[in-house]
Amino acid sequence: MSAHRLSPVAWILVLLGAAIMAAPLLWTLLLSFKANGELMRDSAAAFSAPYTLENYRAILQGSSLLRWLANSLIVSLGTTAGMLVLASLAGYGFARIDFPFRRTLFVFVLLGLAVPEQAVILPRHQLFATLGLHNSYTGLILPGLVGPFGVFFMTQYFRAIPKELDEAALLDGASRLTIFWRVLLPLTWPAQATLGVFTFLGSWNDYWWPLISATRSERFTLTIGLASSQMNYAQTSGLGFLMAQAVFASIPILIVYIVFQKQIVRAMAGTAAR
Amino acid sequence: MGRSARWTGLAFVAPFLILYVVILFYPLLMGMGISLHRADLFGARTFVGFDNYVRLFGDPIFHQALGNTLLLTLMIVPPLTAIALGLALALNRPTRSAAWLRGLFFSSSVLSVTIVTLIWRFILTPDAGLVAEILEAAGRPPIPFLSDPELTIPALAITTIWWSIGLPMMLFLAGLQQIPADIYEAAALDRAGPWTRFRRITLPSLRRTLILVVMLQTAAQLQLFGQAQLLTAGGPSGASRPVVLFIYEVAFVRWELGYASAAAEMLFLLVLAATLLQYWAVRPREEG
Numbered sequence: 001m002s003a004h005r006l007s008p009v010a011w012i013l014v015l016l017g018a019a020i021m022a023a024p025l026l027w028t029l030l031l032s033f034k035a036n037g038e039l040m041r042d043s044a045a046a047f048s049a050p051y052t053l054e055n056y057r058a059i060l061q062g063s064s065l066l067r068w069l070a071n072s073l074i075v076s077l078g079t080t081a082g083m084l085v086l087a088s089l090a091g092y093g094f095a096r097i098d099f100p101f102r103r104t105l106f107v108f109v110l111l112g113l114a115v116p117e118q119a120v121i122l123p124r125h126q127l128f129a130t131l132g133l134h135n136s137y138t139g140l141i142l143p144g145l146v147g148p149f150g151v152f153f154m155t156q157y158f159r160a161i162p163k164e165l166d167e168a169a170l171l172d173g174a175s176r177l178t179i180f181w182r183v184l185l186p187l188t189w190p191a192q193a194t195l196g197v198f199t200f201l202g203s204w205n206d207y208w209w210p211l212i213s214a215t216r217s218e219r220f221t222l223t224i225g226l227a228s229s230q231m232n233y234a235q236t237s238g239l240g241f242l243m244a245q246a247v248f249a250s251i252p253i254l255i256v257y258i259v260f261q262k263q264i265v266r267a268m269a270g271t272a273a274r
Numbered sequence: 275m276g277r278s279a280r281w282t283g284l285a286f287v288a289p290f291l292i293l294y295v296v297i298l299f300y301p302l303l304m305g306m307g308i309s310l311h312r313a314d315l316f317g318a319r320t321f322v323g324f325d326n327y328v329r330l331f332g333d334p335i336f337h338q339a340l341g342n343t344l345l346l347t348l349m350i351v352p353p354l355t356a357i358a359l360g361l362a363l364a365l366n367r368p369t370r371s372a373a374w375l376r377g378l379f380f381s382s383s384v385l386s387v388t389i390v391t392l393i394w395r396f397i398l399t400p401d402a403g404l405v406a407e408i409l410e411a412a413g414r415p416p417i418p419f420l421s422d423p424e425l426t427i428p429a430l431a432i433t434t435i436w437w438s439i440g441l442p443m444m445l446f447l448a449g450l451q452q453i454p455a456d457i458y459e460a461a462a463l464d465r466a467g468p469w470t471r472f473r474r475i476t477l478p479s480l481r482r483t484l485i486l487v488v489m490l491q492t493a494a495q496l497q498l499f500g501q502a503q504l505l506t507a508g509g510p511s512g513a514s515r516p517v518v519l520f521i522y523e524v525a526f527v528r529w530e531l532g533y534a535s536a537a538a539e540m541l542f543l544l545v546l547a548a549t550l551l552q553y554w555a556v557r558p559r560e561e562g
Binding site: 006010011013014017018020021022023024025027028031039043044085086087089090092093094096097098099100102105109112114115116117118119120121122123124125126127142143145146148151176180201204205207208212222223224226227230231239242243246249250253254256257261264265268 | 280281282283284285286287289290291293294297298299300301302304305308357360361364365367375377378379381382384385386387388389391392393394395396397402403404407410411436439441444445447448493497499500504518521522525526531534535538539541542545546549
Protein backbone atom coordinates (compact mmCIF):
# COMPACT_ATOMS: atom_id res chain seq x y z
CA MET A 1 0.00 0.00 0.00
CA SER A 2 2.91 2.30 0.76
CA ALA A 3 3.86 2.35 -2.90
CA HIS A 4 0.57 3.97 -3.84
CA ARG A 5 -0.06 7.66 -4.09
CA LEU A 6 -2.40 9.22 -1.64
CA SER A 7 -5.69 10.41 -3.09
CA PRO A 8 -6.42 14.17 -2.85
CA VAL A 9 -9.31 13.56 -0.46
CA ALA A 10 -7.03 11.63 1.88
CA TRP A 11 -4.45 14.43 1.71
CA ILE A 12 -7.04 17.04 2.62
CA LEU A 13 -8.19 14.95 5.59
CA VAL A 14 -4.61 14.49 6.81
CA LEU A 15 -3.86 18.20 6.48
CA LEU A 16 -7.10 19.06 8.29
CA GLY A 17 -6.03 16.70 11.08
CA ALA A 18 -2.60 18.32 11.14
CA ALA A 19 -4.21 21.75 11.49
CA ILE A 20 -6.31 20.50 14.43
CA MET A 21 -3.14 19.10 16.01
CA ALA A 22 -1.11 22.25 15.49
CA ALA A 23 -3.66 24.98 16.22
CA PRO A 24 -3.84 24.45 20.01
CA LEU A 25 -0.05 24.41 20.22
CA LEU A 26 0.31 27.60 18.17
CA TRP A 27 -2.47 29.34 20.11
CA THR A 28 -0.68 28.52 23.38
CA LEU A 29 2.59 29.80 21.98
CA LEU A 30 1.01 33.06 20.77
CA LEU A 31 -0.75 33.68 24.09
CA SER A 32 2.51 33.15 25.97
CA PHE A 33 4.12 36.06 24.12
CA LYS A 34 1.36 38.56 24.92
CA ALA A 35 1.08 41.04 27.78
CA ASN A 36 -1.46 39.87 30.35
CA GLY A 37 -3.38 43.13 30.49
CA GLU A 38 -3.99 43.12 26.76
CA LEU A 39 -5.34 39.55 26.86
CA MET A 40 -7.61 40.45 29.76
CA ARG A 41 -9.52 42.81 27.49
CA ASP A 42 -9.70 40.39 24.53
CA SER A 43 -7.76 37.19 23.96
CA ALA A 44 -8.05 37.72 20.19
CA ALA A 45 -5.22 40.22 20.74
CA ALA A 46 -2.99 37.12 20.54
CA PHE A 47 -3.23 37.30 16.76
CA SER A 48 -1.52 40.65 16.44
CA ALA A 49 1.64 42.46 17.60
CA PRO A 50 3.07 43.65 19.95
CA TYR A 51 4.60 40.47 21.36
CA THR A 52 6.73 40.41 24.47
CA LEU A 53 9.07 38.12 26.42
CA GLU A 54 7.77 39.57 29.68
CA ASN A 55 6.01 36.36 30.81
CA TYR A 56 9.13 34.26 30.34
CA ARG A 57 11.20 36.83 32.21
CA ALA A 58 8.72 36.65 35.08
CA ILE A 59 9.18 32.87 35.21
CA LEU A 60 12.97 33.09 35.30
CA GLN A 61 12.86 35.80 37.95
CA GLY A 62 11.95 33.29 40.59
CA SER A 63 8.43 31.98 40.34
CA SER A 64 7.75 28.64 42.03
CA LEU A 65 7.99 27.09 38.59
CA LEU A 66 11.78 26.72 38.78
CA ARG A 67 11.44 24.91 42.08
CA TRP A 68 8.85 22.54 40.59
CA LEU A 69 11.04 22.00 37.56
CA ALA A 70 13.93 20.97 39.83
CA ASN A 71 11.61 18.62 41.76
CA SER A 72 10.41 17.02 38.54
CA LEU A 73 13.99 16.53 37.37
CA ILE A 74 15.05 14.97 40.68
CA VAL A 75 12.05 12.63 40.79
CA SER A 76 12.19 11.61 37.12
CA LEU A 77 15.94 11.07 37.03
CA GLY A 78 15.84 9.23 40.35
CA THR A 79 13.03 6.98 39.12
CA THR A 80 14.83 6.32 35.83
CA ALA A 81 18.15 5.47 37.49
CA GLY A 82 16.47 3.25 40.08
CA MET A 83 14.40 1.48 37.47
CA LEU A 84 17.42 0.75 35.26
CA VAL A 85 19.43 -0.68 38.17
CA LEU A 86 16.61 -2.83 39.58
CA ALA A 87 15.31 -4.05 36.22
CA SER A 88 18.80 -4.90 34.92
CA LEU A 89 19.74 -6.87 38.03
CA ALA A 90 16.43 -8.71 38.10
CA GLY A 91 16.42 -9.24 34.33
CA TYR A 92 19.87 -10.82 34.48
CA GLY A 93 18.87 -13.00 37.43
CA PHE A 94 15.69 -14.25 35.75
CA ALA A 95 17.28 -14.76 32.34
CA ARG A 96 20.59 -16.31 33.24
CA ILE A 97 20.83 -17.96 36.65
CA ASP A 98 18.89 -20.98 37.78
CA PHE A 99 17.61 -20.66 41.33
CA PRO A 100 14.76 -22.15 43.38
CA PHE A 101 11.25 -20.91 42.43
CA ARG A 102 12.61 -18.94 39.48
CA ARG A 103 9.65 -19.58 37.18
CA THR A 104 7.10 -19.07 39.94
CA LEU A 105 8.64 -15.76 40.94
CA PHE A 106 8.77 -14.58 37.32
CA VAL A 107 5.09 -15.35 36.83
CA PHE A 108 4.37 -13.61 40.14
CA VAL A 109 6.08 -10.47 38.79
CA LEU A 110 4.25 -10.68 35.46
CA LEU A 111 0.91 -10.79 37.29
CA GLY A 112 1.66 -7.21 38.35
CA LEU A 113 1.17 -6.11 34.72
CA ALA A 114 -2.56 -6.69 35.16
CA VAL A 115 -2.85 -4.47 38.25
CA PRO A 116 -4.04 -0.94 37.45
CA GLU A 117 -2.85 1.97 39.59
CA GLN A 118 -6.35 2.43 41.02
CA ALA A 119 -6.22 -0.91 42.79
CA VAL A 120 -3.18 0.06 44.87
CA ILE A 121 -3.08 3.84 45.10
CA LEU A 122 -5.30 4.36 48.17
CA PRO A 123 -3.69 1.67 50.37
CA ARG A 124 -0.28 2.82 49.14
CA HIS A 125 -1.18 6.32 50.30
CA GLN A 126 -2.01 4.86 53.74
CA LEU A 127 1.22 2.85 53.81
CA PHE A 128 3.37 5.84 52.90
CA ALA A 129 1.60 7.95 55.51
CA THR A 130 2.50 5.35 58.14
CA LEU A 131 6.10 5.33 56.94
CA GLY A 132 6.23 9.15 56.91
CA LEU A 133 7.16 9.23 53.22
CA HIS A 134 4.73 11.83 51.91
CA ASN A 135 6.16 15.13 50.70
CA SER A 136 9.57 13.51 50.24
CA TYR A 137 11.54 12.67 47.09
CA THR A 138 11.77 9.04 48.23
CA GLY A 139 8.00 8.92 48.52
CA LEU A 140 7.61 10.29 45.03
CA ILE A 141 10.23 8.00 43.48
CA LEU A 142 9.48 4.58 45.06
CA PRO A 143 6.11 3.82 43.38
CA GLY A 144 7.70 4.42 39.99
CA LEU A 145 10.18 1.59 40.59
CA VAL A 146 7.81 -1.36 40.95
CA GLY A 147 6.31 -1.50 37.47
CA PRO A 148 6.92 -5.09 36.26
CA PHE A 149 7.32 -4.01 32.64
CA GLY A 150 10.99 -3.06 33.12
CA VAL A 151 11.90 -6.45 34.54
CA PHE A 152 10.00 -8.25 31.80
CA PHE A 153 11.68 -6.09 29.14
CA MET A 154 15.23 -6.58 30.49
CA THR A 155 14.71 -10.32 31.01
CA GLN A 156 13.74 -10.67 27.34
CA TYR A 157 16.78 -8.66 26.32
CA PHE A 158 19.25 -10.71 28.39
CA ARG A 159 17.74 -13.93 27.06
CA ALA A 160 18.52 -12.83 23.52
CA ILE A 161 22.26 -12.49 24.26
CA PRO A 162 24.20 -15.71 23.39
CA LYS A 163 24.86 -17.86 26.46
CA GLU A 164 28.40 -18.74 25.30
CA LEU A 165 29.51 -15.30 26.45
CA ASP A 166 28.87 -15.90 30.14
CA GLU A 167 29.87 -19.56 29.99
CA ALA A 168 33.31 -18.67 28.70
CA ALA A 169 33.70 -16.04 31.44
CA LEU A 170 32.49 -18.52 34.10
CA LEU A 171 35.17 -21.00 32.99
CA ASP A 172 37.73 -18.23 33.38
CA GLY A 173 36.64 -18.04 37.02
CA ALA A 174 34.78 -14.75 36.88
CA SER A 175 32.02 -14.20 39.44
CA ARG A 176 28.38 -13.69 38.42
CA LEU A 177 28.57 -10.04 39.41
CA THR A 178 31.70 -9.48 37.30
CA ILE A 179 30.07 -11.18 34.32
CA PHE A 180 26.95 -9.07 34.74
CA TRP A 181 28.88 -5.84 35.10
CA ARG A 182 31.78 -6.35 32.67
CA VAL A 183 30.45 -8.70 30.00
CA LEU A 184 26.69 -8.41 29.66
CA LEU A 185 25.69 -4.95 30.86
CA PRO A 186 27.69 -3.13 28.16
CA LEU A 187 25.72 -5.13 25.56
CA THR A 188 22.38 -3.90 26.84
CA TRP A 189 22.78 -0.20 26.01
CA PRO A 190 19.96 -0.03 23.46
CA ALA A 191 17.57 -1.63 25.95
CA GLN A 192 18.71 0.71 28.72
CA ALA A 193 18.07 3.71 26.50
CA THR A 194 14.58 2.57 25.54
CA LEU A 195 13.54 1.63 29.06
CA GLY A 196 15.15 4.81 30.38
CA VAL A 197 13.27 7.11 28.01
CA PHE A 198 9.93 5.48 28.75
CA THR A 199 10.47 5.53 32.49
CA PHE A 200 11.49 9.18 32.34
CA LEU A 201 8.45 10.17 30.24
CA GLY A 202 6.10 8.25 32.49
CA SER A 203 7.54 9.67 35.67
CA TRP A 204 7.72 13.24 34.34
CA ASN A 205 4.05 13.19 33.32
CA ASP A 206 2.71 11.26 36.32
CA TYR A 207 -0.26 12.99 37.88
CA TRP A 208 -2.32 10.82 40.28
CA TRP A 209 0.43 9.82 42.72
CA PRO A 210 2.19 13.19 43.16
CA LEU A 211 -1.26 14.81 43.47
CA ILE A 212 -1.99 12.88 46.65
CA SER A 213 1.56 12.39 47.95
CA ALA A 214 3.07 15.87 47.47
CA THR A 215 0.65 18.22 49.17
CA ARG A 216 3.16 20.94 50.09
CA SER A 217 4.05 23.45 47.41
CA GLU A 218 7.82 23.02 47.87
CA ARG A 219 7.52 19.33 46.94
CA PHE A 220 5.18 19.83 43.95
CA THR A 221 6.34 18.37 40.68
CA LEU A 222 5.70 20.41 37.53
CA THR A 223 2.47 18.58 36.72
CA ILE A 224 1.03 19.25 40.17
CA GLY A 225 2.34 22.79 40.40
CA LEU A 226 0.83 23.71 37.05
CA ALA A 227 -2.42 22.05 38.04
CA SER A 228 -2.57 24.19 41.15
CA SER A 229 -1.94 27.42 39.28
CA GLN A 230 -4.49 26.35 36.67
CA MET A 231 -7.15 25.90 39.34
CA ASN A 232 -6.30 29.22 40.96
CA TYR A 233 -6.37 30.85 37.56
CA ALA A 234 -8.14 33.95 38.91
CA GLN A 235 -5.26 34.62 41.32
CA THR A 236 -2.41 34.20 38.86
CA SER A 237 -0.86 37.03 36.94
CA GLY A 238 -2.94 36.18 33.88
CA LEU A 239 -3.45 34.13 30.78
CA GLY A 240 -0.17 35.01 29.07
CA PHE A 241 1.82 34.05 32.14
CA LEU A 242 -0.09 30.78 32.53
CA MET A 243 0.60 29.83 28.92
CA ALA A 244 4.26 30.78 29.21
CA GLN A 245 4.40 28.37 32.16
CA ALA A 246 2.90 25.63 30.00
CA VAL A 247 5.42 26.25 27.22
CA PHE A 248 8.32 26.50 29.63
CA ALA A 249 7.31 23.29 31.39
CA SER A 250 7.05 21.42 28.06
CA ILE A 251 10.56 22.30 26.92
CA PRO A 252 12.48 19.60 28.87
CA ILE A 253 10.17 16.81 27.74
CA LEU A 254 10.20 18.00 24.12
CA ILE A 255 14.00 17.94 24.22
CA VAL A 256 13.92 14.36 25.52
CA TYR A 257 11.46 13.44 22.76
CA ILE A 258 13.54 15.00 19.99
CA VAL A 259 16.85 13.53 21.22
CA PHE A 260 15.47 10.03 21.79
CA GLN A 261 13.01 9.88 18.88
CA LYS A 262 14.78 6.83 17.39
CA GLN A 263 14.54 4.82 20.62
CA ILE A 264 10.88 5.70 21.01
CA VAL A 265 9.99 4.64 17.47
CA ARG A 266 12.03 1.44 17.76
CA ALA A 267 10.36 0.55 21.04
CA MET A 268 6.93 0.98 19.41
CA ALA A 269 7.97 -1.32 16.60
CA GLY A 270 9.02 -3.87 19.23
CA THR A 271 5.71 -3.64 21.08
CA ALA A 272 3.68 -4.07 17.92
CA ALA A 273 5.77 -7.01 16.74
CA ARG A 274 5.24 -9.06 19.90
CA MET B 275 26.28 -25.83 40.78
CA GLY B 276 27.28 -25.30 44.44
CA ARG B 277 24.78 -24.61 47.16
CA SER B 278 25.68 -20.95 47.51
CA ALA B 279 25.49 -20.57 43.72
CA ARG B 280 21.90 -21.77 43.85
CA TRP B 281 20.97 -18.62 45.71
CA THR B 282 23.06 -16.18 43.69
CA GLY B 283 20.19 -15.67 41.27
CA LEU B 284 17.89 -14.77 44.09
CA ALA B 285 20.31 -12.06 45.19
CA PHE B 286 20.04 -10.41 41.76
CA VAL B 287 16.26 -10.56 41.81
CA ALA B 288 15.77 -9.67 45.47
CA PRO B 289 16.08 -5.85 45.38
CA PHE B 290 13.26 -5.54 42.86
CA LEU B 291 11.21 -8.31 44.41
CA ILE B 292 11.26 -6.78 47.89
CA LEU B 293 10.07 -3.40 46.61
CA TYR B 294 7.51 -5.11 44.39
CA VAL B 295 6.02 -6.99 47.32
CA VAL B 296 6.03 -3.99 49.67
CA ILE B 297 4.80 -1.29 47.28
CA LEU B 298 2.61 -3.19 44.85
CA PHE B 299 1.54 -6.60 46.08
CA TYR B 300 0.99 -5.77 49.74
CA PRO B 301 -1.10 -2.63 48.95
CA LEU B 302 -3.13 -4.71 46.50
CA LEU B 303 -4.14 -7.10 49.29
CA MET B 304 -4.46 -4.25 51.78
CA GLY B 305 -6.89 -2.48 49.41
CA MET B 306 -9.10 -5.56 49.24
CA GLY B 307 -9.05 -5.62 53.04
CA ILE B 308 -9.87 -1.92 53.43
CA SER B 309 -12.81 -2.27 51.04
CA LEU B 310 -14.43 -4.55 53.63
CA HIS B 311 -14.14 -1.93 56.36
CA ARG B 312 -15.59 1.39 57.24
CA ALA B 313 -12.32 3.34 57.34
CA ASP B 314 -11.21 6.95 57.38
CA LEU B 315 -7.85 8.32 56.25
CA PHE B 316 -6.43 8.26 59.77
CA GLY B 317 -6.77 4.56 60.43
CA ALA B 318 -10.01 4.13 62.44
CA ARG B 319 -11.61 0.91 61.13
CA THR B 320 -14.69 -1.22 61.63
CA PHE B 321 -15.25 -4.44 59.73
CA VAL B 322 -18.47 -4.21 57.70
CA GLY B 323 -18.21 -7.17 55.30
CA PHE B 324 -19.58 -6.40 51.85
CA ASP B 325 -21.58 -3.36 52.99
CA ASN B 326 -19.49 -0.96 50.89
CA TYR B 327 -20.15 -2.98 47.75
CA VAL B 328 -23.86 -3.19 48.47
CA ARG B 329 -23.89 0.56 48.99
CA LEU B 330 -22.14 1.09 45.62
CA PHE B 331 -24.86 -0.87 43.83
CA GLY B 332 -27.47 1.50 45.24
CA ASP B 333 -25.52 4.75 44.92
CA PRO B 334 -26.87 6.94 42.08
CA ILE B 335 -23.65 9.02 42.09
CA PHE B 336 -21.56 5.90 41.49
CA HIS B 337 -23.96 4.77 38.76
CA GLN B 338 -23.62 8.15 37.09
CA ALA B 339 -19.81 7.96 37.31
CA LEU B 340 -19.77 4.43 35.91
CA GLY B 341 -22.04 5.51 33.06
CA ASN B 342 -19.79 8.49 32.33
CA THR B 343 -16.69 6.30 32.27
CA LEU B 344 -18.29 3.81 29.87
CA LEU B 345 -19.60 6.64 27.67
CA LEU B 346 -16.17 8.31 27.59
CA THR B 347 -14.51 5.00 26.71
CA LEU B 348 -17.03 4.48 23.88
CA MET B 349 -16.62 8.02 22.60
CA ILE B 350 -12.82 7.83 22.66
CA VAL B 351 -11.64 4.32 21.77
CA PRO B 352 -13.42 3.66 18.42
CA PRO B 353 -12.73 7.10 16.85
CA LEU B 354 -9.19 7.12 18.21
CA THR B 355 -8.50 3.69 16.72
CA ALA B 356 -10.04 4.60 13.35
CA ILE B 357 -8.23 7.94 13.08
CA ALA B 358 -4.91 6.41 14.15
CA LEU B 359 -5.27 3.64 11.57
CA GLY B 360 -6.16 6.16 8.85
CA LEU B 361 -3.18 8.33 9.72
CA ALA B 362 -0.85 5.34 9.78
CA LEU B 363 -2.03 4.25 6.32
CA ALA B 364 -1.65 7.78 4.97
CA LEU B 365 1.72 8.49 6.56
CA ASN B 366 3.38 5.13 5.98
CA ARG B 367 5.66 6.45 3.21
CA PRO B 368 9.31 7.42 3.12
CA THR B 369 8.83 11.10 2.28
CA ARG B 370 10.06 13.99 4.37
CA SER B 371 6.59 15.53 4.70
CA ALA B 372 5.20 12.25 6.03
CA ALA B 373 7.98 12.16 8.65
CA TRP B 374 7.14 15.71 9.74
CA LEU B 375 3.45 14.93 10.01
CA ARG B 376 4.17 11.77 12.02
CA GLY B 377 6.23 13.90 14.40
CA LEU B 378 3.41 16.45 14.70
CA PHE B 379 0.73 13.86 15.42
CA PHE B 380 2.93 12.22 18.04
CA SER B 381 4.11 15.44 19.71
CA SER B 382 1.06 15.92 21.96
CA SER B 383 1.60 12.47 23.51
CA VAL B 384 4.70 13.57 25.39
CA LEU B 385 2.86 16.38 27.18
CA SER B 386 1.51 15.86 30.69
CA VAL B 387 -2.21 15.88 31.39
CA THR B 388 -1.81 19.21 33.18
CA ILE B 389 -0.39 20.93 30.13
CA VAL B 390 -2.90 19.32 27.79
CA THR B 391 -5.82 20.52 29.89
CA LEU B 392 -4.27 23.96 30.30
CA ILE B 393 -4.04 24.24 26.52
CA TRP B 394 -7.55 22.91 25.91
CA ARG B 395 -9.13 25.04 28.62
CA PHE B 396 -8.18 28.08 26.58
CA ILE B 397 -9.34 26.48 23.37
CA LEU B 398 -12.78 25.63 24.74
CA THR B 399 -13.60 28.22 27.39
CA PRO B 400 -16.32 30.59 26.17
CA ASP B 401 -14.79 33.81 27.56
CA ALA B 402 -11.28 33.68 26.10
CA GLY B 403 -10.93 30.42 24.14
CA LEU B 404 -9.79 29.98 20.56
CA VAL B 405 -13.08 28.40 19.45
CA ALA B 406 -15.03 31.30 20.95
CA GLU B 407 -12.76 33.81 19.17
CA ILE B 408 -13.28 32.04 15.86
CA LEU B 409 -17.06 31.95 16.41
CA GLU B 410 -17.05 35.61 17.36
CA ALA B 411 -15.21 36.48 14.16
CA ALA B 412 -17.97 34.60 12.32
CA GLY B 413 -20.59 36.55 14.26
CA ARG B 414 -21.82 33.63 16.34
CA PRO B 415 -22.20 33.22 20.09
CA PRO B 416 -19.64 31.19 22.07
CA ILE B 417 -20.39 27.56 23.02
CA PRO B 418 -20.21 26.66 26.75
CA PHE B 419 -18.22 23.41 26.25
CA LEU B 420 -17.09 23.19 29.86
CA SER B 421 -20.37 23.95 31.62
CA ASP B 422 -23.19 22.56 29.45
CA PRO B 423 -23.92 19.02 30.76
CA GLU B 424 -24.52 17.85 27.18
CA LEU B 425 -21.13 19.09 26.02
CA THR B 426 -18.69 18.31 28.81
CA ILE B 427 -18.22 14.63 27.95
CA PRO B 428 -17.68 15.30 24.22
CA ALA B 429 -15.22 18.06 25.22
CA LEU B 430 -13.29 15.59 27.38
CA ALA B 431 -13.36 13.02 24.59
CA ILE B 432 -12.00 15.47 22.01
CA THR B 433 -9.25 16.62 24.36
CA THR B 434 -8.29 13.01 25.09
CA ILE B 435 -8.25 12.02 21.42
CA TRP B 436 -6.01 15.00 20.61
CA TRP B 437 -3.70 14.02 23.46
CA SER B 438 -3.50 10.26 22.77
CA ILE B 439 -3.52 9.93 18.98
CA GLY B 440 0.28 9.50 18.70
CA LEU B 441 0.81 6.13 20.37
CA PRO B 442 -1.82 4.09 18.46
CA MET B 443 -0.68 5.74 15.20
CA MET B 444 2.91 4.66 15.90
CA LEU B 445 1.79 1.13 16.78
CA PHE B 446 -0.16 0.85 13.51
CA LEU B 447 2.81 2.22 11.55
CA ALA B 448 5.06 -0.39 13.15
CA GLY B 449 2.47 -3.05 12.29
CA LEU B 450 2.30 -1.89 8.66
CA GLN B 451 6.08 -2.16 8.36
CA GLN B 452 5.83 -5.86 9.17
CA ILE B 453 3.61 -6.69 6.20
CA PRO B 454 5.80 -8.13 3.42
CA ALA B 455 5.65 -6.00 0.27
CA ASP B 456 5.39 -8.98 -2.08
CA ILE B 457 1.86 -9.73 -0.85
CA TYR B 458 0.78 -6.38 -2.25
CA GLU B 459 2.68 -7.01 -5.47
CA ALA B 460 0.86 -10.30 -5.90
CA ALA B 461 -2.43 -8.55 -5.22
CA ALA B 462 -1.59 -5.88 -7.79
CA LEU B 463 -1.01 -8.63 -10.39
CA ASP B 464 -4.45 -9.96 -9.55
CA ARG B 465 -5.79 -6.45 -10.20
CA ALA B 466 -7.14 -6.10 -6.68
CA GLY B 467 -8.41 -2.58 -6.00
CA PRO B 468 -7.32 -0.49 -3.01
CA TRP B 469 -10.39 -1.39 -0.95
CA THR B 470 -9.94 -5.12 -1.59
CA ARG B 471 -6.24 -4.87 -0.72
CA PHE B 472 -7.11 -3.07 2.51
CA ARG B 473 -9.79 -5.58 3.49
CA ARG B 474 -8.00 -8.75 2.38
CA ILE B 475 -4.38 -7.96 3.24
CA THR B 476 -3.87 -4.91 5.43
CA LEU B 477 -6.65 -5.41 7.96
CA PRO B 478 -6.02 -9.13 8.61
CA SER B 479 -2.28 -8.50 8.93
CA LEU B 480 -2.93 -5.75 11.46
CA ARG B 481 -5.24 -7.93 13.55
CA ARG B 482 -2.84 -8.27 16.47
CA THR B 483 -1.92 -4.59 16.45
CA LEU B 484 -5.59 -3.65 16.29
CA ILE B 485 -6.39 -5.75 19.34
CA LEU B 486 -3.35 -4.39 21.16
CA VAL B 487 -4.42 -0.80 20.47
CA VAL B 488 -8.01 -1.36 21.52
CA MET B 489 -6.85 -3.18 24.64
CA LEU B 490 -4.36 -0.52 25.73
CA GLN B 491 -6.78 2.32 25.00
CA THR B 492 -9.74 0.70 26.73
CA ALA B 493 -7.67 0.08 29.85
CA ALA B 494 -6.39 3.67 29.72
CA GLN B 495 -9.76 5.36 29.16
CA LEU B 496 -11.55 3.31 31.83
CA GLN B 497 -9.04 4.99 34.15
CA LEU B 498 -9.47 8.50 32.75
CA PHE B 499 -8.95 10.99 35.55
CA GLY B 500 -6.77 14.08 35.16
CA GLN B 501 -8.63 15.61 32.20
CA ALA B 502 -11.97 15.41 34.00
CA GLN B 503 -10.60 16.70 37.28
CA LEU B 504 -8.79 19.65 35.72
CA LEU B 505 -11.06 20.66 32.81
CA THR B 506 -14.57 20.24 34.19
CA ALA B 507 -14.03 19.17 37.82
CA GLY B 508 -16.52 16.43 36.96
CA GLY B 509 -19.28 18.99 36.62
CA PRO B 510 -21.80 20.35 36.14
CA SER B 511 -23.28 18.33 39.01
CA GLY B 512 -21.42 15.15 38.14
CA ALA B 513 -22.31 15.12 34.43
CA SER B 514 -18.67 14.49 33.51
CA ARG B 515 -17.38 12.75 36.63
CA PRO B 516 -15.66 9.45 35.72
CA VAL B 517 -15.14 6.59 38.20
CA VAL B 518 -11.57 7.52 39.12
CA LEU B 519 -12.64 11.05 40.00
CA PHE B 520 -15.41 9.51 42.10
CA ILE B 521 -12.78 7.41 43.91
CA TYR B 522 -10.57 10.46 44.40
CA GLU B 523 -13.39 12.57 45.81
CA VAL B 524 -14.72 9.88 48.13
CA ALA B 525 -11.20 9.23 49.47
CA PHE B 526 -9.72 12.70 49.68
CA VAL B 527 -12.70 15.04 49.94
CA ARG B 528 -15.19 12.89 51.89
CA TRP B 529 -12.43 10.87 53.63
CA GLU B 530 -14.32 7.58 53.29
CA LEU B 531 -11.46 5.26 52.52
CA GLY B 532 -13.32 1.96 52.79
CA TYR B 533 -16.02 3.08 50.38
CA ALA B 534 -13.47 4.51 47.95
CA SER B 535 -11.50 1.25 48.06
CA ALA B 536 -14.61 -0.75 47.20
CA ALA B 537 -15.14 1.49 44.16
CA ALA B 538 -11.48 1.02 43.23
CA GLU B 539 -11.86 -2.76 43.40
CA MET B 540 -14.91 -2.57 41.12
CA LEU B 541 -12.89 -0.57 38.60
CA PHE B 542 -10.03 -3.09 38.90
CA LEU B 543 -12.47 -5.86 38.00
CA LEU B 544 -13.80 -3.84 35.07
CA VAL B 545 -10.30 -3.20 33.65
CA LEU B 546 -9.35 -6.84 34.20
CA ALA B 547 -12.53 -8.05 32.49
CA ALA B 548 -11.94 -5.78 29.49
CA THR B 549 -8.33 -7.00 29.21
CA LEU B 550 -9.26 -10.68 29.49
CA LEU B 551 -12.07 -10.28 26.98
CA GLN B 552 -9.67 -8.88 24.44
CA TYR B 553 -7.05 -11.59 25.14
CA TRP B 554 -9.77 -14.11 24.57
CA ALA B 555 -10.68 -12.38 21.30
CA VAL B 556 -7.13 -12.73 20.00
CA ARG B 557 -6.89 -16.45 20.85
CA PRO B 558 -8.96 -18.66 18.55
CA ARG B 559 -7.61 -17.88 15.11
CA GLU B 560 -4.02 -17.71 16.24
CA GLU B 561 -3.81 -21.44 16.87
CA GLY B 562 -4.33 -22.09 13.18
